[in-house]
Amino acid sequence: MDIKNTKYLLCNDHLIEAVNLAEKLLALADRGDESREDVGCGVLYGMIRDCGYKLRSLAEAEIAEHQRRGIWSSALATHKE
Numbered sequence: 001m002d003i004k005n006t007k008y009l010l011c012n013d014h015l016i017e018a019v020n021l022a023e024k025l026l027a028l029a030d031r032g033d034e035s036r037e038d039v040g041c042g043v044l045y046g047m048i049r050d051c052g053y054k055l056r057s058l059a060e061a062e063i064a065e066h067q068r069r070g071i072w073s074s075a076l077a078t079h080k081e
Contacts, residue, residue: 012071015059015063019060025049025051026053029048029049
């Protein structure tokens, strides 16, 4: 494997990590919202939720771009959830 392919593999792995991180943020926001005691916590968990949705959206758009460019399929072989 050449350096260019290794770079794409790492980049794709990082995109997968970003999607996983977004899902963790969304889950945290849900758990936090369920147990919050005041409005300030609600604002915090709302911001966490917004960040999760934004991060997921950006990562998924970049994944789609990598698929379009033909540099995505090799990352799926190394993906471990």
